[in-house]
């Protein structure tokens with residue numbers, strides 16, 4: 001049993017995904033952060049980023 005791979009909302013399968021955020025600074029520079037995330041294969045909208053420090 002591995003419940004971490006099952007959607008808590010609908011019971012669908014969770015897949016690995018990459019979530020990217022772009023942070024823009026006041027001086028015009030920007031940094032891109034990529035996170036590993038879990039996303040539901042079904043359309044319930046469940047999505048959870050797995051934040052980790054690098």
Ligand SMILES: [Zn+2]
Nearest residue numbers: 007010040044
């Ligand atoms: Zn779901």
